[in-house]
Amino acid sequence: NAGVTQTPKFQVLKTGQSMTLQCAQDMNHNSMYWYRQDPGMGLRLIYYSASEGTTDKGEVPNGYNVSRLNKREFSLRLESAAPSQTSVYFCASRMRVPGQGSSYNEQFFGPGTRLTVL
């Protein structure tokens, strides 16, 4: 199993350009997430998808859109990139088991995409 994969690994954009970050998982997980990590900070949640067909905003959603394409894939789109979006982006997935109280399974992360916006 490849686990969680992300493409591209690195990207440089100019202000105003658009791009889509791709994420896929092969663990049959139902929940998927996008985070950003800035220097000196922990990861902050941008958007998540609890299950196929649903998406919800996280802590820092402004300037981003997401698409849960199918159970395996969850993409993050920057429509008009800004320098403030320079960051490392991580995708993650988890098998969420509704109705089992605190028995939620652990979250696994992809290798990250390092994005620079000039």
Add this chain to the structure above:
Amino acid sequence: GIQVEQSPPDLILQEGANSTLRCNFSDSVNNLQWFHQNPWGQLINLFYIPSGTKQNGRLSATTVATERYSLLYISSSQTTDSGVYFCAALYGNNRLAFGKGNQVVVIP
């Protein structure tokens, strides 16, 4: 949302030393995870620990959910233990809140 605080923010260890990292969270959580981010940026799962104690080699973790904290112990540290350690609390329906991390440097 929930607040997660980690201490100490920075730690320098001599190889072979032991250390304890602490994670406090502001509200009840459904679960807690510890991660190690290595110098290449990869996030590696260490522990998934809602309560109690778990051990994995030289690492162990304890979560006391009623008192809202978790501890990560590193024994006989090695240079490969260097990196940033994050704790993350699962709360609400489906969200994981991260602390800012403990930067650990192990010197030979």
